[in-house]
Structures are given as C-alpha cells and as structure tokens.
Amino acid sequence: xxxxxxxxxxxxxxxxxxxxxxxxxxxxxxxxxxxxxxxxxxxxxxxxxxxxxxxxxxxxxxxxxxxxxxxxxxxxxxxxxxxxxxxxxxxxxxxxxxxxxxxxxxxxxxxxxxxxxxxxxxxxxxxxxxxxxxxxxxxxxxxxxxxxxxxxxxxxxxxxxxxxxxxxxxxxxxxxxxxxxxxxxxxxxxxxxxxxxxxxxxxxxxxxxxxxxxxxxxxxxxxxxxxxxxxxxxxxxxxxxxxxxxxxxxxxxxxxxxxxxxxxxxxxxxxxxxxxxxxxxxxxxxxxxxxxxxxxxxxxxxxxxxxxxxxxxxxxxxxxxxxxxxxxxxxxxxxxxxxxxxxxxxxxxxxxxxxxxxxxxxxxxxxxxxxxxxxxxxxxxxxxxxxxxxxxxxxxxxxxxxxxxxxxxxxxxxxxxxxxxxxxxxxxxxxxxxxxxxxxxxxxxxxxxxxxxxxxxxxxxxxxxxxxxxxxxxxxxxxxxxxxxxxxxxxxxxxxxxxxxxxxxxxxxxxx
Amino acid sequence: xxxxxxxxxxxxxxxxxxxxxxxxxxxxxxxxxxxxxxxxxxxxxxxxxxxxxxxxxxxxxxxxxxxxxxxxxxxxxxxxxxxxxxxxxxxxxxxxxxxxxxxxxxxxxxxxxxxxxxxxxxxxxxxxxxxxxxxxxxxxxxxxxxxxxxxxxxxxxxxxxxxxxxxxxxxxxxxxxxxxxxxxxxxxxxxxxxxxxxxxxxxxxxxxxxxxxxxxxxxxxxxxxxxxxxxxxxxxxxxxxxxxxxxxxxxxxxxxxxxxxxxxxxxxxxxxxxxxxxxxxxxxxxxxxxxxxxxxxxxxxxxxxxxxxxxxxxxxxxxxxxxxxxxxxxxxxxxxxxxxxxxxxxxxxxxxxxxxxxxxxxxxxxxxxxxxxxxxx
Numbered sequence: 001x002x003x004x005x006x007x008x009x010x011x012x013x014x015x016x017x018x019x020x021x022x023x024x025x026x027x028x029x030x031x032x033x034x035x036x037x038x039x040x041x042x043x044x045x046x047x048x049x050x051x052x053x054x055x056x057x058x059x060x061x062x063x064x065x066x067x068x069x070x071x072x073x074x075x076x077x078x079x080x081x082x083x084x085x086x087x088x089x090x091x092x093x094x095x096x097x098x099x100x101x102x103x104x105x106x107x108x109x110x111x112x113x114x115x116x117x118x119x120x121x122x123x124x125x126x127x128x129x130x131x132x133x134x135x136x137x138x139x140x141x142x143x144x145x146x147x148x149x150x151x152x153x154x155x156x157x158x159x160x161x162x163x164x165x166x167x168x169x170x171x172x173x174x175x176x177x178x179x180x181x182x183x184x185x186x187x188x189x190x191x192x193x194x195x196x197x198x199x200x201x202x203x204x205x206x207x208x209x210x211x212x213x214x215x216x217x218x219x220x221x222x223x224x225x226x227x228x229x230x231x232x233x234x235x236x237x238x239x240x241x242x243x244x245x246x247x248x249x250x251x252x253x254x255x256x257x258x259x260x261x262x263x264x265x266x267x268x269x270x271x272x273x274x275x276x277x278x279x280x281x282x283x284x285x286x287x288x289x290x291x292x293x294x295x296x297x298x299x300x301x302x303x304x305x306x307x308x309x310x311x312x313x314x315x316x317x318x319x320x321x322x323x324x325x326x327x328x329x330x331x332x333x334x335x336x337x338x339x340x341x342x343x344x345x346x347x348x349x350x351x352x353x354x355x356x357x358x359x360x361x362x363x364x365x366x367x368x369x370x371x372x373x374x375x376x377x378x379x380x381x382x383x384x385x386x387x388x389x390x391x392x393x394x395x396x397x398x399x400x401x402x403x404x405x406x407x408x409x410x411x412x413x414x415x416x417x418x419x420x421x422x423x424x425x426x427x428x429x430x431x432x433x434x435x436x437x438x439x440x441x442x443x444x445x446x447x448x449x450x451x452x453x454x455x456x457x458x459x460x461x462x463x464x465x466x467x468x469x470x471x472x473x474x475x476x477x478x479x480x481x482x483x484x485x486x487x488x489x490x491x492x493x494x495x496x497x498x499x500x501x502x503x504x505x506x507x508x509x510x511x512x
Numbered sequence: 513x514x515x516x517x518x519x520x521x522x523x524x525x526x527x528x529x530x531x532x533x534x535x536x537x538x539x540x541x542x543x544x545x546x547x548x549x550x551x552x553x554x555x556x557x558x559x560x561x562x563x564x565x566x567x568x569x570x571x572x573x574x575x576x577x578x579x580x581x582x583x584x585x586x587x588x589x590x591x592x593x594x595x596x597x598x599x600x601x602x603x604x605x606x607x608x609x610x611x612x613x614x615x616x617x618x619x620x621x622x623x624x625x626x627x628x629x630x631x632x633x634x635x636x637x638x639x640x641x642x643x644x645x646x647x648x649x650x651x652x653x654x655x656x657x658x659x660x661x662x663x664x665x666x667x668x669x670x671x672x673x674x675x676x677x678x679x680x681x682x683x684x685x686x687x688x689x690x691x692x693x694x695x696x697x698x699x700x701x702x703x704x705x706x707x708x709x710x711x712x713x714x715x716x717x718x719x720x721x722x723x724x725x726x727x728x729x730x731x732x733x734x735x736x737x738x739x740x741x742x743x744x745x746x747x748x749x750x751x752x753x754x755x756x757x758x759x760x761x762x763x764x765x766x767x768x769x770x771x772x773x774x775x776x777x778x779x780x781x782x783x784x785x786x787x788x789x790x791x792x793x794x795x796x797x798x799x800x801x802x803x804x805x806x807x808x809x810x811x812x813x814x815x816x817x818x819x820x821x822x823x824x825x826x827x828x829x830x831x832x833x834x835x836x837x838x839x840x841x842x843x844x845x846x847x848x849x850x851x852x853x854x855x856x857x858x859x860x861x862x863x864x865x866x867x868x869x870x871x872x873x874x875x876x877x878x879x880x881x882x883x884x885x886x887x888x889x
Binding site: 308309310329330331332333334335340342347348349350351352353354358362363365366371374375376378 | 751752753754755756757759760763764766767768769770771772773774
C-alpha cells in the first residue's frame, strides 16, 4: 500500500490571500489516520486561517483538499460536519442556561414525531461519555460546570455528529494543569477508538507530551513536518520562530531595595459574596519579583482586582510607599504609577473597538500630554502610539487600526508597552503571557526582568508554574485564597509547589 | 446598531466607510418608497401623484425646504437624546418625557414672567427647559448607575409621569379657557423666527435676508441650536476625555473600569446631556413653533427620534441628515394629504423607511461577514 493512502486528510498547496497579506502561502498539511497531529506556529502564522479553510469558513485561493482519498471543496461548516470533521473552538459555543444534553443535540435533535426525544438524546450522550470516559453529567446546566467540563461537552457535541477528524483550537489555553492532563487522557482514548486529532497550539511542552507528528507554520508557510519523537522542544521552537530561542530566562541576581508594597491580612469577596481571598499577607521590595503560583480560581483574580482598585476590599490593609491605599479607586492607584497587566486582555485590558492609539492611553487619557483639561491631544496620542509600537515591536500596519485586528501576542505587547511606558514603581502582572506565542513570551519575560533591574517591584501572578519559577525572586503558593507557603527562588522545588497548589500541603498542615 | 465611524482610520478608508453608510441609507429610502407604491395603489391613488406631492411639499420650493428644516429641528434633538447614551451603552427611551418637561418649563417661564427684556427672557426659558430635561435624564441615570435599574423601564415610566405632570396637572392648573395649553408666552420669550430676520436692525439690511421673509414660515432659531448641538456632540465624543470615557464605557465597561473610568459618572453624565438636548427640542416647540406649551405638542417626537438616531447611525452629523429626511417626510406628507392620499399612507411610508433602514442593517451585517472571509483576522 502506498504511503499516500494512509492520509486521512491531505491539504496541498493551500494559498489564501487577504488584502495585503498572504495568510497561507502554499501550505501542505498531511494528517495520517489515527494520529494526533500538532499544528504549531506563532500567532499570525496562519494556523487559524488554515483550519477555517478546512472547516469551510473561508475559501482558499489555491490548493486542494483530499479527505479519506476524495477531493473535496468545503463551502460551509455543515459540509465539514457531514464529512466527519468537527472543531472544538477556543471559545466554546454553548448556551449557559441549557443542560449538557440540550446543548449537544441542538441543531440535530433526535425526534419522535414532532417532539424531541429527550430520553434517546440523553442515552446517546451518556453512551458517548462512557465510551471515551468523559464523565459528563448529561443533566447539568452549562453554567454550573467547570470550563474543563464544558470543553468535554464540546467534544461530545462533535462526536455526536459523527466526527472522525477532531480539530482542537488551542484547547489548553483555558484549562488548569490538572484539566490539561485529563484532556490528554481523553485525546489518548479518542485515538484508541480510531479518531484522528489536529491540535493547534503554541505550547511546546504539550506538543511534545501528546502529539505523534508536528507541522510547523511560519509566516503563512509550512516550514516542516516532523515526527515528534525525533525532535526536541527547542528544535520546534526554532522552526516556529526561525531563530534560536532562549528558554531559560536570562536574569541576573536580584538587588532588592527597600520594601515598597505591603499587603496585610487581605480579605476579598468574589461576585457571589463568598470570601475568596482569605487573609493574604506579603511584601515586595524595589527591584524584586514576587510570584504567586497556583491553580486558577484560588482567589488570584480577586486578589489582583482588589490590589488595583477594581474590587472592594473586605478586610486588611494595603500600603504602597508608606501610604495606605486600601480604599483608593482604580484611577487613584493608576495615578500613583502602579502598573497593571490584567489577566484577561480582551475583557479588561483593551477596548477592542478603539484604535491602537486610543488603547495606548487607556487609564492615562486624563494625563498630559494626551489631554489637557478635557481636551484630547491626538497629535501627542498618535506620537505616543507610534513610539510604543516601535519600541515594543507591536506588529501592525498602522496605529489607527482597531485593537481587535491585532493577534493575541501583539495585543498583549500593546498592554505591556502601555503599562511599562508609565514607569511603574510597582507592577502587578497577571498571566502576562497567556495565549501568547513563544517569541512574544521571550520578549515579555525579558521586559519584566529589565523592569525589575530598573528597580520596579513586580507582583507576578501566573498559572504557568514554569513561568513563576523562572521569573520570581521569591514566590508564594496560593490555595483557596491563602498563601500556603513562601519560597526563595533557589529553594523552590517544582514537585513540592505542585503538591501545595493542589491543596495536599494544606491537608498535611491541618492534620487531616 | 453599529457605528458610523468609531475611530480614526486612514482618510481614504474613512471616506469609503462614510460613503458605504450613505449608500445604504439612500438605498433603504429608495426601497421604502418603492414598497410604498403598493400601499398607495391599495388606497386607489396614483403613486406618481403621491410622490410628486411628497417632493413638492418637502423640497420642491425654498419655502417648503425651510419648513422641512423646521419640522426636522425637534427630531434632530430627540435623535441626539437617544444617540449619546447609546454610545455609552444605554437605551434612552425617555426622549418623549424629557421633551415634555423641557417644553413645559420653557412654556411656563415664557408666560409666567413678565417685564424681562427680550433676549434675557428667551435665554431664561431655554435654560429652564435644559434644566428640566436634564433632571428628567438625571433620574434614570442615577437609578441605573447606583441601583442597576434598567434605563428602558425607568425612562418609559418617566414618560408617563411627564405626561401626567405637565398636561394633567400643569396645564389644568394654569390654562385659560378651553384649550389644552398653558397661556401664550410673552413676546419677549418668543424664539426668533427666520421670517422676522428682515425686520431686525443690522441683520435685516443684509442682502440675502429677504429670502427668509416668507409668510407662514415657521423655521426658528432652534434649528441653529440643533446644528450647534451637532458640532458640540461631535467635539465632545471624539475630541474630549469625556467622549473617550463615554465611548470606552459603551464598548467595554470592564476595560473602562480598568482604565480608571467611572462608569457611574459616565452613565449619569450621558443621560443628563441627553435629557437636556431633548429638553431643547421641547423649548423650540414651545417658544418657536407653538408659542405655548400645549397638550399633544410632543406628537411622538421622542419616539421618532429613536428612528432618526438609527438612520443617522448614532453620529451627530448623520442624525442631522436623518432628521431632515424625517422632517421632509412629515412636511411633504401634508402635501400628499392635499392631493387626497390618506394620512395613514403617509405614516405607512414613514414606517417603511424605518423598517428598511433596520432591515438593511441586517443585510449590511451579512455582507460585512462575507467580506470578513476575505480579510485577515
């Protein structure tokens, strides 16, 4: 049997030209039946465009697609679904108030006469859930289940529609480390049942951990396809970026100065009124990075919002340079040169329908030279934007385009540029590299270190343990709203931190 | 409803966007008029005669054009009253009530006080209208900002309260004779009409001023205020920090909050300005058009303003254009009635315009989606 026949999917010579950009330039993607195929590349490399072409959301200008040996031309997602191609989008397409079963059958409901046969629907959902060991409760409402569970609902949704080829668009971006492990188990069981998976990501560790083969895209071209076992993470990173990548953060010894930021017994409630930050205390000195490691949802969001004036503080005090800033508003805190990189750039960090120029002054728009009294000075604003775009290597055609048009990595660079340019003496950085490609991560990390060396006190909150460990000079582990232990960087042990993050340290402490 | 122009892009792209918007607006009007033919035929009339009358009655002569502008004036203001809060993410249905309290305040100051010099009296009456309208915007603004009460509900309720207060209570208390109106305002409170310009000392000697000396012309100076208000709003929205904050809150309230912007302050401010602008509509009607505050003066102007804002893409200049179009429909509608077209048909044609403007937004949305297929993410 010729090797060609092993391919479930062949995309050959795919070219897609947008006005001014060749998003896909003669890309080849060959996926064998039953394999887990990682599609990697920096933001803007053309991964999403390629998958949208496959899924019938875009038309390609050139190239051919063969699926199971037949030449196909996708016109819309329904056709893709009919052929057995399913996609789990990065942002789930679920209805919060409906149950798992209702969401899954939506659009292809089993019927009994004119009525929906719910019993049959439920049975099918359970059957799929059991077959792949997904452990989904068919009667739970989407709003009541975790993000990881919601993703499984999306998986069942496409399996229910008979998918043989499953495309995952950055599936791990929204998951906790445990959920990522569980997802990979699901990948394995899908593979055992003969399904084929295309897995879009830029997290190389995951690529190495789960995939069989890798196709690397760079600047719209397919650079190489390799067998995973034959390459190292570093090899893949270099293929992606096109140059050597520094994995280890190059940082010198910290030279902490005086303590500038003190948090004492901080207590904060979440939106439901539940105390999610339960008496946290720490302090940070000039020229020092204090990291907070932890599984997401252990109070980090509320902690950061409270420290930046976005959330009411229920108890405890916060001092900055000797001043009590506990009760200050977000603007008052910003005006004291406390920078904030928010964890969710689309929700908090950017007004995506504003131009880059307008986003570069968000939070500083009331200050000179951007405005005087209430009058905006667009000349100064545009100049400011142009200089930041240059200094922070934000890849864009103009400072006047909307922020929504930037790739994720460049959006993050915009925010970092904005916060850094105000010369913060304290910087609160939450998930600063989330959803950002390797090249940008390297850049962001080096910028953080540079700021530290200039004397900025930095609070780094991240769910990426490796990030916290490599950047921090001291770090604390947060679990259920408390910092369970604090380490100096050189004493930190990844395994112990991992245990503390999941609460096993606490059990020992309380003697349970 | 999307935006006419939310941010600066390069000049060429900007012009193209404006042309696209204009094209869609014109296209929807043409479609509405075409569909209107069917209704005119149903009524047994000649579409040609009807539309000829619409043309003659609205822009067919200089005089009718000026009257079209007169009809447009309050609609432009109520259009603004919807558009500004809309930029901050609010739906102000209260234009009607804000117009009524503004008109009442102007009418009251206009008749109640005597012996105030002309210019000052008008100014006081207008200020009273602005204050009353602003108050009628402030209340739902505060309720929204501090209590989360939905502005659609509270503004509708305040519309009813305004009707009761001004017409049931206010007019009943002060009216003379059987007419459902406040007493006629003093001459010193009358807003200058264009056809009185020729009698003014210095201005009257200008060569072109005779062109406005037409009998029965009711265009008054509120139209000039409406144009100034358009400039003011445009400047406010795109050239001041207030406008920046307002648009930020409208686009993404969480990001605005992150940027140290108080959404409470912004919500209240946008509602207060909106109320004041609707109040100005009422002032014009009371001081310029009717010379009194009377029952039925609002005539749905507040609600038509919603359609005007929609057609004008919530842009100050777009709203001026849309207001003039609606003014033309209502002014030309009179002429249509003279040639025997039932007034209901006129109303239907106006409704069709609104319908197709909204409908074609869907088409535009769809076309943009299609175009997105050819545009990088």
